[in-house]
Amino acid sequence: MSRDILVLGAGMVGVSAAWHLLERGHRVTLVDRNEPGRETSFGNAGIIQREAVRPYRFPRDLATLMRVLPNRQIDIRYQPSGMVQAAGPLLQYWRNSEPERYARIVPEYAALIRHALDAHAPMIDVAGAEALIRRDGYLEVLRTAEALDKESRLAQTDAQRYGVTHRVLDSAALADLEPDLSSGLAGAIHWTQPWTVMDPGALVAAYAKAFQQRGGQFIQGALRKLSPDGSVWRAEVGDETLSAEQVILALGPWSRHWLSQQGLSVPLFVKRGYHMHYGARDGARLRHWVMDAEVGYLLAPMRAGIRLTTGAELARHDATPHYQQLAAAEATARQLFPLGERLDPQPWMGARPCTPDMKPIIGPAPGLPGLWLAFGHGHQGFTLGPITGKLLGQMMDGEPTDVDMRPYRVDRF
Numbered sequence: 001m002s003r004d005i006l007v008l009g010a011g012m013v014g015v016s017a018a019w020h021l022l023e024r025g026h027r028v029t030l031v032d033r034n035e036p037g038r039e040t041s042f043g044n045a046g047i048i049q050r051e052a053v054r055p056y057r058f059p060r061d062l063a064t065l066m067r068v069l070p071n072r073q074i075d076i077r078y079q080p081s082g083m084v085q086a087a088g089p090l091l092q093y094w095r096n097s098e099p100e101r102y103a104r105i106v107p108e109y110a111a112l113i114r115h116a117l118d119a120h121a122p123m124i125d126v127a128g129a130e131a132l133i134r135r136d137g138y139l140e141v142l143r144t145a146e147a148l149d150k151e152s153r154l155a156q157t158d159a160q161r162y163g164v165t166h167r168v169l170d171s172a173a174l175a176d177l178e179p180d181l182s183s184g185l186a187g188a189i190h191w192t193q194p195w196t197v198m199d200p201g202a203l204v205a206a207y208a209k210a211f212q213q214r215g216g217q218f219i220q221g222a223l224r225k226l227s228p229d230g231s232v233w234r235a236e237v238g239d240e241t242l243s244a245e246q247v248i249l250a251l252g253p254w255s256r257h258w259l260s261q262q263g264l265s266v267p268l269f270v271k272r273g274y275h276m277h278y279g280a281r282d283g284a285r286l287r288h289w290v291m292d293a294e295v296g297y298l299l300a301p302m303r304a305g306i307r308l309t310t311g312a313e314l315a316r317h318d319a320t321p322h323y324q325q326l327a328a329a330e331a332t333a334r335q336l337f338p339l340g341e342r343l344d345p346q347p348w349m350g351a352r353p354c355t356p357d358m359k360p361i362i363g364p365a366p367g368l369p370g371l372w373l374a375f376g377h378g379h380q381g382f383t384l385g386p387i388t389g390k391l392l393g394q395m396m397d398g399e400p401t402d403v404d405m406r407p408y409r410v411d412r413f
Contacts, residue, residue: 002026005396006235006244008223008258010036012382013374014250015208016389019123022216024393029244030211031237033222037204040252040350041382043275045298045309046200047138047289049383050117050193053110053162055358056312056379057097058090074329075296075311079322082315086269090314092356093269108407109359110162112384115402117195119386126214127206132199137192138289139169139178141185141336147294148186155189165192180284182336196289199303200382223251226258233370246370246396253317253353255375262368266361267413268376270351271312272319274326277305279340292336297329299336305343308333312352321349354378362388362408363395372396373410 003026007018010032018030030036059065059076071077083090096105124133142148148168158164167190169177174188197203212218221238226247228234233247249255256268280286286301296311310325326347333339355361355376365371374392377384387403394401406412 003246004244005029005246005248006031006233006242007248007250008032008226008235009248009250009252009255009375010034010204010208010218011039011041011250011252012037012204012207012385013252013377013388014248015204015211016119016123016385017248017250017374017392018216018389019207019211020386020389020393021396022211022214024397028211029217029219029242030208031219031221031223031235031242033220035205035220036208036218037201040352041204041385042201043273043309043348043350044200044382045289046197046300046302046307047383048116048120048195048197049380050113050195051158051164051166051191052380052383053113053158053164054106055109057102057358058094060094060097072328073296073311074325074332077311077313077322077325079313079315079319082270082319085316086314089267089269089354089356092267093354093358096357105358111403111407112360112387113380114162115387115390116383117193119390120195123207123210123386124203127203127210129203129206132197132203132206134196134198136196136288137190137194138196138291139174140189140191140291140293141174141181142187142189143185143292143294145186148188151189151293166190167192178287178290180280180286180337181290196300197382202303223258226261228262228368228370231370246372248372248374248392249365250374252375252381253351255353255373259365259373262365262371264365264368264410266376266410267356269354269356270315270317271354271378272315272317272349272351273310273312274321274323275307275309275348276326276330277302277307277343279305279343281338281340284338286337290337292333295329295332297333299333306337306339308339317351321347323347352378352381357412359408360384360388361410362391363405363410366411
């Protein structure tokens with residue numbers, strides 16, 4: 001039976017949910033204060049990461065903690081006020097990164113990742129977005145033989161357990177693929193399954209355009225109030241009041257605020273990230289997405305230039321941007337590849353919505369009939385948006401789901 005459904009948030013997760021529900025015959029309205037794909041989905045690394053079966057864990061070994069403590073690293077930095085504000089969730093995150101707990105989390109996380117490419121494929125086709133997609137994987141560059149050996153063994157384990165495919169490249173093979181990278185690297189893991197996207201924001205926008213062309217409605221406006229009213233939900237958006245039988249909250253890092261308005265608290269925290277685009281000097285060319293794994297940044301040859309994305313910054317969502325992490329990453333990246341001038345007027349900053357057990361929140365809001373949740377995807381909202389939308393559609397229509405959804409319910413907290 002067709003229902004009126006309101007999807008709040010037009011990032012990759014929200015757009016994908018709206019797309020799938022429309023395909024199921026529902027009347028769907030998508031809402032965001034910005035155009036689709038202009039928040040966190042806009043600024044990511046642009047990889048649909050089929051290989052990312054292991055979520056980012058909190059460092060627990062003393063050597064790593066001592067390295068991070070001075071707050072000068074590229075892969076992770078922190079602002080003390082942000083650490084204090086998120087102290088509870090961060091403590092849970094640290095506990096869940098303990099080896100035995102983490103070992104239970106990985107298969108549950110991998111269960112979603114395994115469906116990522118298959119879920120994106122029909123949306124890419126319908127949206128006519130093939131020109132944005134490359135299917136030659138990406139390179140995880142390692143600087144030391146020890147790190148290359150460690151990552152190779154882990155990749156082999158993931159190949160056996162989760163069907164991840166890869167090639168191990170020595171320094172000579174890496175130089176053949178990327179001759180303009182600096183010499184002296186130990187090698188790389190070439191992850192062969194992931195798809196890379198030349199313009200991540202444009203892919204989300206293409207999905208949203210296809211949604212509208214097929215009969216979906218998009219309203220651009222700021223959400224001012226969300227409340228139940230009998231058997232329906234009402235949302236005040238700009239000067240309008242919208243009504244729907246069911247609502248999906250897919251507002252990324254803003255979801256915690258709106259859920260708290262309904263009396264439900266979730267331990268959501270943010271990891272912020274930055275990017276900048278660059279030219280290339282002396283005719284150099286970057287042929288693949290390249291992750292400098294031991295340092296903690298990524299270079300991606302996108303439409304707008306070579307995008308450099310930083311690691312994570314633990315900070316309050318609304319804290320003033322700190323661009324030192326980007327500057328440090330740029331200085332190191334210039335030693336790896338001959339980057340040219342900066343191409344953007346100022347760095348971009350976004351916030352990833354994260355949970356203490358590294359898994360997204362997908363499913364019904366307990367005690368709030370008609371309200372559904374789809375947020376907390378951390379680093380992988382871009383990868384997991386379409387499978388999240390597909391699973392939500394199955395749940396909302398009372399069908400068996402492709403994945404056991406119990407590990408992602410909000411009441412696990």
